[in-house]
Amino acid sequence: MIQRPYDVIVIGLGAMGSAALFHLARRGCTVLGLERFNIPHDRGSSHGITRIIRLAYYEHPSYVPLLRRAYELWDELERSAGIPLRYTTGSIDAGPAASAVVEGSLQSCQEHDLPHEVLTSTELTERFPGYWLPNEFVAVLQPQGGFLLPELCISYHVIGAQGAGAEVHAREQVLEWEPSPRGVVVTTERGVYEAEKLIVSAGAWMGKLVPPLSGLAVPERQVLAWMQPLRPDLFRPERFPVFNLVVEEGRYYGFPVFGIPGFKVGRYHHRDEVVDPDTMDWACHPEDERLLRAFTDRYFPAAAGPTTAMHACMFTNTPDKHFVLDMLPSLPQVIVASPCSGHGFKFASVVGEILADLATDGTTRHDISLHRLGRFVGGG
Numbered sequence: 001m002i003q004r005p006y007d008v009i010v011i012g013l014g015a016m017g018s019a020a021l022f023h024l025a026r027r028g029c030t031v032l033g034l035e036r037f038n039i040p041h042d043r044g045s046s047h048g049i050t051r052i053i054r055l056a057y058y059e060h061p062s063y064v065p066l067l068r069r070a071y072e073l074w075d076e077l078e079r080s081a082g083i084p085l086r087y088t089t090g091s092i093d094a095g096p097a098a099s100a101v102v103e104g105s106l107q108s109c110q111e112h113d114l115p116h117e118v119l120t121s122t123e124l125t126e127r128f129p130g131y132w133l134p135n136e137f138v139a140v141l142q143p144q145g146g147f148l149l150p151e152l153c154i155s156y157h158v159i160g161a162q163g164a165g166a167e168v169h170a171r172e173q174v175l176e177w178e179p180s181p182r183g184v185v186v187t188t189e190r191g192v193y194e195a196e197k198l199i200v201s202a203g204a205w206m207g208k209l210v211p212p213l214s215g216l217a218v219p220e221r222q223v224l225a226w227m228q229p230l231r232p233d234l235f236r237p238e239r240f241p242v243f244n245l246v247v248e249e250g251r252y253y254g255f256p257v258f259g260i261p262g263f264k265v266g267r268y269h270h271r272d273e274v275v276d277p278d279t280m281d282w283a284c285h286p287e288d289e290r291l292l293r294a295f296t297d298r299y300f301p302a303a304a305g306p307t308t309a310m311h312a313c314m315f316t317n318t319p320d321k322h323f324v325l326d327m328l329p330s331l332p333q334v335i336v337a338s339p340c341s342g343h344g345f346k347f348a349s350v351v352g353e354i355l356a357d358l359a360t361d362g363t364t365r366h367d368i369s370l371h372r373l374g375r376f377v378g379g380g
């Protein structure tokens with residue numbers, strides 16, 4: 001039976017959906033948020049205690065204006081939450097001078113006039129002795145980088161949305177949706193709901209819920225490891241900036257000790273395992289640990305003590321690693337959001353604003369041209 005109609009239904013209350021729900025509810029829309037698991041949970045893309053946020057953006061300079069707004073919105077959320085959601089450590093982008101990480105990071109700093117320093121490998125180790133990189137490496141230090149607390153960011157977006165009148169159904173899986181004369185009808189395992197607009201922000205399940213996206217939003221298994229530092233003083237947040245590092249073994253990222261007793265490290269596209277989110281292997285295996293330990297032994301030897309924790313997680317990758325943020329060309333009442341490719345969390349606050357704009361106005365003042373569907377499917 002169809003319940004009362006809503007202005008907007010949001011499918012998936014992870015990073016992006018929780019933020020969209022928050023912005024819509026604050027604008028006075030009647031909204032329903034549907035989440036299949038707990039809020040928050042550890043079976044998607046947004047768990048693991050910390051996520052890097054940084055302004056220097058080697059992926060493309062056009063992310064920087066979005067990031068400036070994301071910072072403002074995270075700070076607003078933090079003020080309303082009354083507890084810290086973001087920590088500043090500085091961010092390091094490092095590798096060979098000619099690498100895309102170093103060149104791209106510098107380009108974004110120069111184009112957007114971001115404060116930054118360029119350090120040699122020796123200078124980096126003098127400043128932050130936890131780092132032990134090859135002599136010829138270069139590091140870009142951007143002082144506003146740091147990390148967010150993803151589970152709390154999601155919770156406080158949902159708490160804020162609830163406070164503004166949003167209806168939230170956790171532990172209720174959406175089975176299907178279809179267009180209707182009024183907008184969309186959404187069927188879950190518990191009910192049938194109707195709304196004028198639908199936002200699908202289902203993370204690794206995007207392709208299952210929106211079949212045209214199945215080849216454009218591809219889930220991939222990731223693994224994170226935490227290791228007990230041998231020199232704990234070097235890996236405290238005030239002495240160890242978060243990093244993105246390209247080495248001959250691949251591209252890695254890492255964090256100081258926070259929340260879990262260990263230096264945290266991950267490799268982008270860990271073992272290149274494309275997965276089905278419903279059957280993914282969530283266990284962490286010795287070969288996962290070996291890969292992350294070999295990196296830590298070589299480049300952060302003072303962090304390479306016993307492993308204290310490991311977690312699996314999912315990236316959802318687009319072919320060009322930029323996001324998908326758009327209305328479906330044939331169904332403009334349906335807005336799709338897949339901002340992952342391993343770097344989306346930091347944007348969730350501004351993505352929530354963009355999704356709310358698209359749902360209420362059909363357009364947004366933010367430049368999302370890099371993230372339109374038309375680049376893949378035409379007509380978007």
Ligand SMILES: Cc1cc2nc3c(=O)[nH]c(=O)nc-3n(C[C@H](O)[C@H](O)[C@H](O)COP(=O)(O)OP(=O)(O)OC[C@H]3O[C@@H](n4cnc5c(N)ncnc54)[C@H](O)[C@@H]3O)c2cc1C
Pocket residue numbers: 011012013014015016017034035036037044045046048050051052053172173174175201202203204205209222223224253266313314315337338339340341342343344345346347
């Ligand atoms: C290991 C790892 C490290 C990362 N590090 C960083 C980082 O340092 N910095 C950064 O900016 N980004 C990082 N990312 C990327 C970032 O975490 C993702 O971009 C972000 O979490 C994606 O958010 P999302 O809302 O799309 O997905 P999610 O947060 O997973 O939310 C999707 C939600 O949809 C729900 N859902 C799915 N199907 C249904 C259904 N049928 N019915 C109801 N609900 C449904 C899911 O349960 C889930 O809660 C990392 C990702 C991983 C995996």
